[in-house]
Amino acid sequence: MIQTIYEHYGLRPNEFMPVGKFEGFQYRDILYTIINVKQMEQDELNELYQMSQFLMGQGDRHVATFMPNLNGEMITETETEKFIICRCLAEEKNPNFSPGHELAVFHQKGRLFPYEVEKANRLGQWKSMWEKRLDQMEQFWYGRLRALPNQEMEKRFLETFPYYLGLTENAIQYLVDTEIDDLPRSVDAATICHHRFGQKTWGEDYVYKLPADWVFDHPSRDIAEYIREQYLLTYAVDERHMHQFLSEYEKVNPLSSFSWRLLYARLLFPVHYFEVIEGYYSVQDERQKQKYYEKLEGVLAHSSHYEAFLKRFYQSVGISTSRYHIPELTWIH
CATH class of the missing domain: 3.90.1200.10 (Aminoglycoside phosphotransferase (APH), C-terminal lobe)
Known part of the structure; x- marks a missing residue:
């Protein structure tokens, strides 16, 4: 995987680390998360990409955004792999971090999402x-x-x-x-939500909000x-x-x-x-x-x-x- 990432992104990880339920690596002050998308449809990935861009535009600095590969594509596909890489600031979690307050602000911003959501929609379902x-x-x-x-x-x-x-x-x-x-x-x-929101969804040591965790609900x-x-x-x-x-x-x-x-x-x-x-x-x-x-x-x-x-x-x-x-x-x- 190290060689694959180097060939497609020009980055050579020293070592991998767990990022929630995914695998990732840190380079300088950026946290990179590798997400397998073999089971995800292109339309759903497009919706998640739009959501991440929107929340970034709303000033959420902990949202991970899709990183294009060297060919300018969001999805990297090899003979054995199909994955995306999301990146965000590797910022340590504040000891005063309040999950209730942070979740409410996240929902408040997500409620303003202006585009129609179909594949990632769970509202009324x-x-x-x-x-x-x-x-x-x-x-x-x-x-x-x-x-x-x-x-x-x-x-x-x-x-x-x-x-x-x-x-x-x-x-x-x-x-x-x-x-x-x-x-x-x-x-x-409806707002941007998570498949299963829990204590570790936004990280333990670092704060990160991964689009692969999201649904609209x-x-x-x-x-x-x-x-x-x-x-x-x-x-x-x-x-x-x-x-x-x-x-x-x-x-x-x-x-x-x-x-x-x-x-x-x-x-x-x-x-x-x-x-x-x-x-x-x-x-x-x-x-x-x-x-x-x-x-x-x-x-x-x-x-x-x-x-x-x-x-x-x-x-x-x-x-x-x-x-x-x-x-x-x-x-x-």
């Missing part, structure tokens, strides 16, 4: 995407059920899927009811996924941290009742369960399979804790459900 994911897993579950597997992981999947099917159906219904009963406000306009997506990740780190809620994150966010972007309900619907959808099951069946290596099995055991062991977290969520963030006319789920214990 949660229901269809969740239904598709659920249908695929349900069909797979029926197939494994008939096969009568004897592996412990598969037995656990067969035993537990009906519960998570019910939880997913509740998430879908909560989402549908929100879209019928409530009205979006101006703060609910409702801002509650990022808030919900940040809160979910915080919960799953320890299977407990650090209410002080959650209050601080939400308070810093709402100083810039106050959330409407519509936002709160979408956020809650997203927390109801058990994406962490889906990812463990899908991950297990997508790998062949036994060590990786064992890791997924251990993750599943963690999810299942704390399923009642997750219900308790969902039951107390509005109360724990200081939201009056009666004042906002927000329905609460009666089946959660």
Whole structure:
């Protein structure tokens, strides 16, 4: 890869380093991130390129922009590789960095994005995407059920899927009811979001915002996924941290009742369960399979804790459900 980068970009990395889930290198005061785009369509890359250019124009100095190769092309393709390189300033994260405030400002700027987004758009698609994911897993579950597997992981999947099917159906219904009963406000306009926003999405030592992480969606997506990740780190809620994150966010972007309900619907959808099951069946290596099995055991062991977290969520963030006319789920214990 070092030779490929030299031939196509005129840069010779001394060593590679992890940049989030990607690989990259630093040269002088610039951080370069190598992103495999074999699975991405050209139209989606064009949209992400436009978003990065727009946010740079809005004064976000931490946004990584696409770097053209020596031929002036954004995508570099060889016999075995298809990748882009994004670059940004290698600036150390300020110890006072506030993820809530920074995310709110990011959303505020992203909301002004003036171009139509098609390939990277996820707005209004949660229901269809969740239904598709659920249908695929349900069909797979029926197939494994008939096969009568004897592996412990598969037995656990067969035993537990009906519960998570019910939880997913509740998430879908909560989402549908929100879209019928409530009205979006101006703060609910679509913006540039992330596939899964978390504590490390914008880096640990350096601050970077990578276009490959982005989608165009409702801002509650990022808030919900940040809160979910915080919960799953320890299977407990650090209410002080959650209050601080939400308070810093709402100083810039106050959330409407519509936002709160979408956020809650997203927390109801058990994406962490889906990812463990899908991950297990997508790998062949036994060590990786064992890791997924251990993750599943963690999810299942704390399923009642997750219900308790969902039951107390509005109360724990200081939201009056009666004042906002927000329905609460009666089946959660």
